[in-house]
Amino acid sequence: MVNPIYIIAILLGLGFLLPSLNKTGIKVTGTIFFLGILAVSVISFQWLAAFAFDGQELKMIFTAGFEPPMSINLQMGLNEAVIISLINFGALLGAIYSFRYFAENGVQALVVFLLFILGMNGLVLTRDIFNIFVFLEITSIATYILIGMDLRLKSLSAGFKYMIAGGIATVFLLLGIILIYSKTGTLNLDGMIAAVSIAGSSQILFVGVFILIFSVLIELKVFPANGWALDVYEGSDTGISAMISATSATALLFVLYKVLPLASMDLTQIIVLIGVLTFVVSNLFAIKQKSTNRLLGYSSIGQIGLLIFVIASKDVLGANFEKIFFGLLISHFLAKAGLFWLSGIVKAEKIKGWVKIKKNPILIFAFGTFIFALMGFPPFPSLAAKWSLVMILAENGSFLWISLILIASLLEVLYLLRWFGYIIKLEDSEEKVEKSNHQLVPIYVVTVLLYVAGFYLTRSFDAGLTINFIPLALVGILFLIDFLPAYVKNTLVLAAISYYGYNLVPELDTLKMIFALIFLVGGILTFIPGYSVKGKRIGFYPVAVMMYVGLVGLIEATTFFEFFFAWELMTVGSYFLILRGKRSMPHALSYILFSAGGAYLILFGFALSGAETGSVLLTSLSDVHIYATVVFILLALGFMTKTASVGLHIWLPGAHAEAESDVSPMVSAVLLKAGVFGLIILFIAMRNNDVSNLFYILGWVGAITALLGNIIASFQEDAKKLLAYSSIAQLGYILFALALMTNVGWLGAIWYSINHFLYKALLFLAVGAIVMKLKTHNMYEMGGLIKKMPMSFISVMIGIIALSGVPPLSGFGGKWLLYNAFILKGWYFQGAIIAFSGVVAFLYLWKLIYSIFLGPIKDKHRKMTEVSVWYLIPQYLIIGILMFIAMKPRMILEKVGISLKEYLPEDTVTWNGNAASTFADGKLFGVWDPFYIMIIVMVLFGTLLAFLLVASRKATKVKMFNVVYSAERPESPQTTHFSYNMFSHYRKAMGFLALPLVSNFWDFITDLFHSTSDFFRKFYNGSAQSYIVHIISFVVFFYFILNGGIF
């Protein structure tokens, strides 16, 4: 094992050697420079390997042959080894990235960079407090020079502010050291810690420890003493910013970790507070930020704040501390370095300028990797770390911290994904990205490492051990083979889904099987249209499959973490899918915000449940009693963001309407059922936990959602938006039916879930294909397409019959079950609303079929032909299934009813042949025989058709500009445009129900955050003297708080 003292010796030695070799040229000095960094990296990795695999024990290295306090000692343990490996490897990548920048500034730059690495290694290894001061100064001075080296005005003024702040921090550090020394008589950290614990509460010692730790906090750029740091991130060369954000912040965090045992309980609490505050405030200020590097600076400071919080909570976190800390640190380290490096390549001052990389799928992939790693989405290490952090905080009752951390995380999602949306969706710019390989290599390396770290670190948590990474590997493979033509990938995906479903479905219980079939059959049906796409369809397949992997993961999940992991995976996949639509930028953002917010509510709910029961199993929700109401509300709200219940629905219309034609059914017919599935799991688990009032409220929410959804749908001109609002209403029915908590009610909910999946997929496929072909969403620009697209007409016809719930198709069964259920339950008012909204649905369904297919054809559509056969195949498959289950509902419903009896014994349905019947107080209540209904309706329909064929022989043909009602036999043509604003008369009566009150509310909330952010960030006014005031008042303020005994 190489003595770590050689790390310092090598770096220092080369620092002296290189200037003397200056005349040999940059090639020689550069080679030696890299060899040096490589050597120290190898030494640190060697130690890391020894600790990780060979059971190496903690090692003390004494310099000068004496033991402390006579000499300075270094300590090498597992933590030190991880940290210096990170730092040295990061520095190696940073050196590769910045080599051109260094070379322009001569051999001095190389020397300074070596000293920079030396300082950081020393900070991590030394156990002598004064040595910390020396290494801190070495690191700082090297950083100042690296910043100011390029002599730009920005970097010089940023560097000057940094020096002032650093100078003040140094003063505090020295004062702290001498005060502690005067009381403990040693400079050795371990000696000090021992002496402090004996010495107890001496005022001088207290002051000493206080300012020592606060000087470290200032160097760590905590709020509010961090205005200078933002200027540094913005003003410096990006390669240097990357190093400051990643490597030197890491070293300083470790210094905080080392000196923290000196702190009293009160002081530790203050640090916890400062950490959270920094995380929250930085993310809040960041949402108004437009300058790239400053935004990254805010994000960086926020992440470091969270890490400070984790370090100060070390005792609370216990055995999981290291995993959480390293999970968050490594995600931040790799992602932030990568982002700064990427920023250096893109060279766009404003985040909107990043649209330059639109044409570079690999750079977009790297960027996506970085921001999703920062936000803590799967499969990155930050997800498991944040998860564990929240779980443990909940056990300790730190609900305030959890709320603040989750709110700040949501703000982070807002600004990072808005940025991502700009890249994908803004108008392409003419500028090209200048790339050079030596700058790209480090970016690629950290991208890959994030996935590797994600895999290993996630599995290092107990919760993460059971995560199934195999389906994720398929997503990875799809990213790698994205250069293949679309039909190859489509076939591969269809085969994979079929194979997986074939193995999975037979193993499941009835309820899960239904949802697995919805997800998997839905997958197959919605991937078939993919064959109509020519070319590669870059980026579609990996993300679509990611969504389906998440959906199936929900079914398979048994623990909270598995469920959450799958939930987030599904969310990310569907976000990318939605973002693919042409005008979907704002809608995708609002979708991911609601989803992430919902996910955080779910996380909080799970954490509370785990805190009370100590179990990680989903079924343990039934044991929650103290927190039952809160857990139920949190989880229900979380799932209702996906089912788009009223109040949480505003993301849906845009997201579904603007998505690509074959994506709309994926995110509508299939994805929404994930929320239903979540609700079902929740309701089953918590049915006996004294939350019946909440079920009652949810019943009302469902009913109101159904009504409003249908009314607003009737006023739409956009065909896909109409279908989207209709989905909201249908999910309202489902929520209402679930909230009834009776057997027949749930049968209705399941039946609606299956049917909504089928007919909404059918309608979105049919309408989507037409919209794509006609290049307009507006129904008043369509019309008369029945002869051009007869196959689509039949699809839509069947779809609306099924949806409307008139006999004979399966929608009728849903209504029958639902009406029986609410009457038996006695929810008459809500039931009346449900029934009324069913009537309203006829309005928009009529509008849909009339405006698109009937009436006169528009002139430009005269040569229109039928839509692509790849869209028709799934439609007719669905029609087949719809017809079949309409005749034989017993095949599904009887089994479901029996499996539900275990949980919901009330109001069951009895089957006799094809007929279903319900009973109230032992007497027969309702009967439904789908087979006879089908026959009766067919006979009636046949008779009417025959009559009409005979009676309409005299009807005239409709000509251009002649508008008629479809069932009318016009004697003289009318020339008004009927299709536009079709239900204006109803609008007068019910329009007030369609006012955008909910959107206004959420707009108000976002405005509030934005204006708060904009107002308070002015606090960083750019003046070095203001920053001095911030720093000094920060220290003084907390000194008085501590001394005042508030804590």
Added chain:
Amino acid sequence: MNITNIVHIIGFALILIGFWGMLTQKNMIKIILGLAIVEVGVQLVMVAFGFIEGRTAPILDSAVELSKASELIVDPVPQALVLTAIVIGVAVNALMLTFVIRLYQKKRSLSINDYKDLKW
């Protein structure tokens, strides 16, 4: 009042004067001088903490008998620290002054208020 206390008071007074200078002066060179005064104050405070009344400098020469050295000299550690702090302080101050020179070359101004382009 013994000499230790007097030095302490002077040291802390210098620290306050230095901070006052850093906060009130607009000229960047004066701000740096303010920081330098703060540093001197800190160094005085540090030395005073190691001082023991009636003892001599921690230099082992003919004036100090080797066997009784630990009873005759003051605590050498703070003095060593101060030496290091002075060296580092000088280096940082010199570097700051070079930054000011470069800044002056860019904008022909020494006022701190002219360098507020980076903000918010």
